[in-house]
Structures are given as C-alpha cells and as structure tokens.
Amino acid sequence: MSKTCELCGKHPQSGNTVSHAHNVSKRIFYPNLRTIKAVVNGTSKRIKICMKCLKASAKS
Numbered sequence: 001m002s003k004t005c006e007l008c009g010k011h012p013q014s015g016n017t018v019s020h021a022h023n024v025s026k027r028i029f030y031p032n033l034r035t036i037k038a039v040v041n042g043t044s045k046r047i048k049i050c051m052k053c054l055k056a057s058a059k060s
Contacts, residue, residue, distance in 0.1 A: 003030055005050040 004011045010031040017027045032051045037044055049057075 003033060004045045004048070005031055005033060005053060007049050007053045010050050010052075 002011070005058045011027045012031065015027060015029055016024045018024055032052060034054060035046055035048050036054065038047050038058070039045075
C-alpha cells in the first residue's frame with residue numbers, strides 16, 4: 001500500500017539529515033498516517049489519512 005493520505009494527497013518527501021558537523025546524508029520524511037474507518041458513499045471503508053486531516057475533521 002502507498003504511504004499517501006487519501007484526503008489531501010500528502011506523500012513521502014526526500015530531504016537531508018544534517019549533523020552538527022554538517023555531514024549530510026539523504027533521508028525520507030514520511031507523513032504521519034493513521035488507518036480509520038470512514039463512511040464513503042454510504043459504505044464503511046478503511047482509509048489512510050494524515051493526522052492533520054484527522055484533526056481538521058474532528059473540529060468540524
């Protein structure tokens with residue numbers, strides 16, 4: 001399964017790990033995904049969403 005939020009489309013991004021001595025190595029930043037059970041088009045379905053979307057949907 002992909003590591004992508006099904007609501008906003010947030011996906012892994014690449015970047016650098018930078019040490020105190022400024023040694024640089026490649027790394028990947030993954031979104032904070034959670035699997036929840038949601039009603040989509042009248043049927044219950046498991047979807048992966050990021051915590052930002054989960055918090056936004058809880059407020060509304």
